[in-house]
Amino acid sequence: MVTAGGQPQSQDSRDEILKAAIHLFATRGFHETSMSEVAREAKVSKALIFWHFKTKEELFLAVLNKLLEPYVIDFAEESEKLDPREQIKKLIGGYVNFVRENASSVSFFLRRFMSGEEMPEAFTEQIRRLYDLYKALLTDRIRMGQEQGLCSCSNQPGVTANFVLAALNGLLINLLFMSQAQIDLDSALDMLYGLLFGATTGDASAH
Amino acid sequence: MVTAGGQPQSQDSRDEILKAAIHLFATRGFHETSMSEVAREAKVSKALIFWHFKTKEELFLAVLNKLLEPYVIDFAEESEKLDPREQIKKLIGGYVNFVRENASSVSFFLRRFMSGEEMPEAFTEQIRRLYDLYKALLTDRIRMGQEQGLCSCSNQPGVTANFVLAALNGLLINLLFMSQAQIDLDSALDMLYGLLFGATTGDASAH
DNA sequence: AGATGGATTGACCGATGGGTTAGGGATGGG
DNA sequence: CCCATCCCTAACCCATCGGTCAATCCATCT
Numbered sequence: 001m002v003t004a005g006g007q008p009q010s011q012d013s014r015d016e017i018l019k020a021a022i023h024l025f026a027t028r029g030f031h032e033t034s035m036s037e038v039a040r041e042a043k044v045s046k047a048l049i050f051w052h053f054k055t056k057e058e059l060f061l062a063v064l065n066k067l068l069e070p071y072v073i074d075f076a077e078e079s080e081k082l083d084p085r086e087q088i089k090k091l092i093g094g095y096v097n098f099v100r101e102n103a104s105s106v107s108f109f110l111r112r113f114m115s116g117e118e119m120p121e122a123f124t125e126q127i128r129r130l131y132d133l134y135k136a137l138l139t140d141r142i143r144m145g146q147e148q149g150l151c152s153c154s155n156q157p158g159v160t161a162n163f164v165l166a167a168l169n170g171l172l173i174n175l176l177f178m179s180q181a182q183i184d185l186d187s188a189l190d191m192l193y194g195l196l197f198g199a200t201t202g203d204a205s206a207h
Numbered sequence: 208m209v210t211a212g213g214q215p216q217s218q219d220s221r222d223e224i225l226k227a228a229i230h231l232f233a234t235r236g237f238h239e240t241s242m243s244e245v246a247r248e249a250k251v252s253k254a255l256i257f258w259h260f261k262t263k264e265e266l267f268l269a270v271l272n273k274l275l276e277p278y279v280i281d282f283a284e285e286s287e288k289l290d291p292r293e294q295i296k297k298l299i300g301g302y303v304n305f306v307r308e309n310a311s312s313v314s315f316f317l318r319r320f321m322s323g324e325e326m327p328e329a330f331t332e333q334i335r336r337l338y339d340l341y342k343a344l345l346t347d348r349i350r351m352g353q354e355q356g357l358c359s360c361s362n363q364p365g366v367t368a369n370f371v372l373a374a375l376n377g378l379l380i381n382l383l384f385m386s387q388a389q390i391d392l393d394s395a396l397d398m399l400y401g402l403l404f405g406a407t408t409g410d411a412s413a414h
Numbered sequence: 415a416g417a418t419g420g421a422t423t424g425a426c427c428g429a430t431g432g433g434t435t436a437g438g439g440a441t442g443g444g
Numbered sequence: 445c446c447c448a449t450c451c452c453t454a455a456c457c458c459a460t461c462g463g464t465c466a467a468t469c470c471a472t473c474t
Contacts, residue, residue: 029238029322031236031238031239032238032322032324110321111321111322113384114317114318114321114384115236115239115318115322117239128388131388153398153401155394155397155398155401156394159391159394159395159398160398162390162391162395163374163378163390163394163395163398163399165377166374166377166378166381166390166395167370167373167374167377167378168377169377169380169381170372170373170374170375170376170377170378170380171370171373171374171377173376173377173380174373174376177320177321181335181338183369183370183373184366184369187362187363187366187370188366188369188370188373190362191360191362191366191367191370191402192370194360194362194402195398195401195402
């Protein structure tokens with residue numbers, strides 16, 4: 001219909017399809033979304049989807065690709081000058097912001113993950129590596145903070161990092177999926193910082 | 208086949224069906240489980256399932272019923288004598304144990320919930336009430352602890368309870384769904400207690 | 415023995431799912 | 445002008461899904 005100029009509109013339609021797919025997969029889930037629905041939402045014929053993507057699974061992979069590619073998350077900055085507390089706050093804040101800004105991508109991914117469905121090995125690997133990297137960075141900063149007497153928590157850094165991540169995940173799942181009974185993220189993060197740095201509100205004041 | 212005596216085996220087959228359904232729904236999800244699969248696993252004909260339960264949805268409800276009915280969770284005990292810290296520990300421990308012991312039921316419920324699928328209002332209401340009750344109890348005990356100077360965390364009790372619950376949920380989701388990269392629940396709980404009571408390991412030693 | 419009624423089944427049905435096919439326009443190159 | 449190639453579609457295909465039905469089995473009641 002809206003052929004912009006004389007160009008072939010392959011990429012146009014491809015993008016429309018991807019957009020519709022990410023939306024539907026994220027809000028309804030993979031299995032609950034039919035190709036006909038995707039076609040309807042993308043305003044193309046079902047056959048065209050199968051022309052762009054051989055199977056539904058391949059569409060899923062393409063969506064995954066499109067979602068993941070722009071976010072080469074830059075956790076590992078050169079912020080060596082900041083003190084560990086600030087670095088930890090940056091790490092946690094980065095995680096939270098990432099989830100916040102990419103809510104639909106994350107729930108898309110999370111749904112599929114929690115549904116027990118198989119994911120392509122390459123992607124789980126990629127995600128796991130990202131997650132491990134993040135955990136390692138967090139662990140390291142916590143260790144630094146402990147060595148410098150800035151972190152009040154005396155547990156092993158790895159254990160602490162695990163806990164922090166689990167708590168974050170709990171908070172973010174609340175954020176993503178529990179539209180009612182939302183908890184206030186900022187005060188919750190304050191608590192997390194309090195756990196790490198020894199103060200329960202605002203700035204640290206350990207010693 | 209194994210007709211125990213002369214009794215009609217209606218309840219036998221009904222239970223077999225429910226057993227198969229809870230297993231499949233919990234491990235594969237609602238939509239990913241077909242009635243034929245349930246029939247196969249329960250070793251009955253598909254038609255018999257529809258004789259016991261009018262629709263797949265009704266089977267789902269029956270499973271939900273069977274799962275929820277036995278657990279009139281006894282959070283609100285008469286343990287007024289215990290000091291608030293112990294009561295909080297009991298509350299948290301009870302939550303964790305409940306999820307642990309009913310892992311398949313909980314993931315069954317959680318999957319359906321996270322898939323965005325509708326739940327019967329009565330049940331969401333019931334769960335929400337249970338959850339609210341639990342949160343209220345937790346909030347109350349935390350407030351008591353703060354008043355008696357036993358809880359180091361100085362946030363509003365409600366905020367603290369929210370955070371504790373979110374952290375718990377994160378931990379339990381890790382427990383239920385992330386078979387790889389399991390984190391050690393006990394040390395994580397220790398951290399939570401540390402956050403609440405001011406000690407990072409073992410027993411409290413605030414004052 | 416015959417009738418009753420719950421329990422159980424194989425065979426069937428319409429709808430829907432993912433996926434295919436044959437072909438129609440547009441564009442561009444020879 | 446014709447042919448090839450890229451987009452794109454309506455119509456079709458077949459497996460599977462949730463669900464139905466008529467018939468059977470079997471213990472019990474009369």
